[in-house]
Amino acid sequence: xxxxxxxxxxxxxxxxxxxxxxxxxxxxxxxxxxxxxxxxxxxxxxxxxxxxxxxxxxxxxxxxxxxxxxxxxxxxxxxxxxxxxxxxxxxxxxxxxxxxxxxxxxxxxxxxxxxxxxxxxxxxxxxxxxxxxxxxxxxxxxxxxxxxxxxxxxxxxxxxxxxxxxxxxxxxxxxxxxxxxxxxxxxxxxxxxxxxxxxxxxxxxxxxxxxxxxxxxxxxxxxxxxxxxxxxxxxxxxxxxxxxxxxxxxxxxxxxxxxxxxxxxxxxxxxxxxxxxxxxxxxxxxxxxxxxxxxxxxxxxxxxxxxxxxxxxxxxxxxxxxxxxxxxxxxxxxxxxxxxxxxxxxxxxxxxxxxxxxxxxxxxxxxxxxxxxxxxxxxxxxxxxxxxxxxxxxxxxxxxxxxxxxxxxxxxxxxxxxxxx
Numbered sequence: 001x002x003x004x005x006x007x008x009x010x011x012x013x014x015x016x017x018x019x020x021x022x023x024x025x026x027x028x029x030x031x032x033x034x035x036x037x038x039x040x041x042x043x044x045x046x047x048x049x050x051x052x053x054x055x056x057x058x059x060x061x062x063x064x065x066x067x068x069x070x071x072x073x074x075x076x077x078x079x080x081x082x083x084x085x086x087x088x089x090x091x092x093x094x095x096x097x098x099x100x101x102x103x104x105x106x107x108x109x110x111x112x113x114x115x116x117x118x119x120x121x122x123x124x125x126x127x128x129x130x131x132x133x134x135x136x137x138x139x140x141x142x143x144x145x146x147x148x149x150x151x152x153x154x155x156x157x158x159x160x161x162x163x164x165x166x167x168x169x170x171x172x173x174x175x176x177x178x179x180x181x182x183x184x185x186x187x188x189x190x191x192x193x194x195x196x197x198x199x200x201x202x203x204x205x206x207x208x209x210x211x212x213x214x215x216x217x218x219x220x221x222x223x224x225x226x227x228x229x230x231x232x233x234x235x236x237x238x239x240x241x242x243x244x245x246x247x248x249x250x251x252x253x254x255x256x257x258x259x260x261x262x263x264x265x266x267x268x269x270x271x272x273x274x275x276x277x278x279x280x281x282x283x284x285x286x287x288x289x290x291x292x293x294x295x296x297x298x299x300x301x302x303x304x305x306x307x308x309x310x311x312x313x314x315x316x317x318x319x320x321x322x323x324x325x326x327x328x329x330x331x332x333x334x335x336x337x338x339x340x341x342x343x344x345x346x347x348x349x350x351x352x353x354x355x356x357x358x359x360x361x362x363x364x365x366x367x368x369x370x371x372x373x374x375x376x377x378x379x380x381x382x383x384x385x386x387x388x389x390x391x392x393x394x395x396x397x398x399x400x401x402x403x404x405x406x407x408x409x410x411x412x413x414x415x416x417x418x419x420x421x
Contacts, residue, residue, distance in 0.1 A: 023086050025094050026082045026084075028101075031082075033078035036074050036104075036108045037071075037075040040112040041072075042068025047066060047067045048065070048110065048111045049066075049114065050064040050065075050120075051063045051119065052121060052252055054120065063118065064121070071108045074104045078104055113380050123255075124372050125256045125372075126256045127372035127375065128369045129256055129260065130260065131368040132361075133325055134323070134325050134326065134342045135364040135367050135368060136267050137322025138155045138343045138349070139353060139364055140270060140357055140360055141316070141346065142349075143350055143357055145312050145315040147355060148290045148291050148307055149413040149414045149415065150197055150308055150311075151204040151415045152193065152312065152347075153205055154190075154208035154209075154316075155319050155344075157213075157214070157216065158190065159319050159322055159323035159343045161219070162322065162326075163323040164222070165185040169182070171232060171233050171236045175238070175328050179239075179262075183321050186316045186318070186323060187313050190316020190317065191309070191312070193207055193208065194312035194313060197417065198305055198308050199305075212343075220337065223334060224336065227334065239262050240261060263329040266321065270318060270321075271358060271360075271361045272357075290302060292412045304418050323339065341394070349363035352366075355411065367393050374390060
């Protein structure tokens with residue numbers, strides 16, 4: 001009877017917390033509706049023009065013209081969602097309402113920023129995919145690590161090491177060799193992380209921070225002291241985009257998905273392979289068992305240490321590949337701290353994606369959209385300071401993780417060292 005009473009008390013506390021969260025989200029949505037109504041209002045008669053194709057596209061679509069009255073409708077929908085959330089919200093409806101509300105806010109913002117102008121929507125979506133790639137690969141590296149219960153804070157350092165190696169070796173020996181070298185160096189830091197946390201049982205957060213600081217220090221020193229004098233060491237070739245015949249001619253989707261470089265195609269392939277491996281193969285099941293209950297996995301004959309070594313090393317290789325994107329897939333040059341926190345955003349994408357490769361990719365696309373949006377809005381001369389626009393990807397990270405993730409559950413043994421008895 002006592003146990004039943006304690007259970008009921010816990011249930012009431014959880015229900016009370018959910019109700020409070022629902023009311024807070026309702027208030028936020030109502031405030032967003034007021035923001036759209038009074039700040040993002042568009043003058044009567046004005047409209048926003050979104051171009052869906054470029055001049056070189058084989059199939060030309062007429063531009064999408066959205067009247068300014070759309071913002072009034074968006075404000076009304078936001079108010080409706082807010083009131084409903086305040087009065088009857090809870091459960092999954094809370095995250096769904098906030099997600100729909102943020103989508104309406106973004107659409108209203110685009111109409112406001114583009115009112116009386118034209119805007120290439122396809123170009124922004126194409127940039128969204130490109131900017132999401134290092135975040136998606138960082139998130140995938142986190143999934144591979146944390147599925148075997150190793151917290152990988154070192155993703156930022158692995159990305160940076162891959163970018164640096166790709167630029168240096170690519171400048172000396174060509175792009176393909178630089179790409180392979182970046183993957184190998186990323187794998188080396190993954191192996192180093194595994195050695196520190198598996199063999200020496202070092203605190204996983206501290207080990208990751210140490211690797212990040214070490215890579216940042218070394219690359220910053222070489223960039224300022226060596227690359228500044230020997231510019232030929234920092235002039236790597238860039239992998240150009242490759243059009244997939246027929247598919248690249250599909251309006252909107254074609255340029256976004258089928259006219260990209262090797263890093264975009266590689267990221268999609270890695271996500272597909274990782275999903276199949278983790279959830280449809282025997283070794284993937286063993287890896288997840290190590291992350292959930294390593295002692296039980298050990299009693300079944302699974303080598304917990306070896307499994308963690310292998311997967312954390314693979315995670316480093318994936319991050320090294322993602323880091324090479326910054327140099328070999330973009331500008332061909334290494335700049336100090338050029339990853340700019342993308343590894344940490346990759347961790348947020350992993351959490352938002354609930355430790356699933358496809359979920360991490362989907363979350364990365366959200367962050368990539370925020371990143372590309374702030375770049376495109378700067379070209380429209382919106383009356384928003386550039387500093388605030390530059391904050392967009394990080395603000396999106398906070399909103400998504402705090403408001404949309406909910407009670408995401410990591411692998412049960414995540415972050416816990418394992419001692420074989």
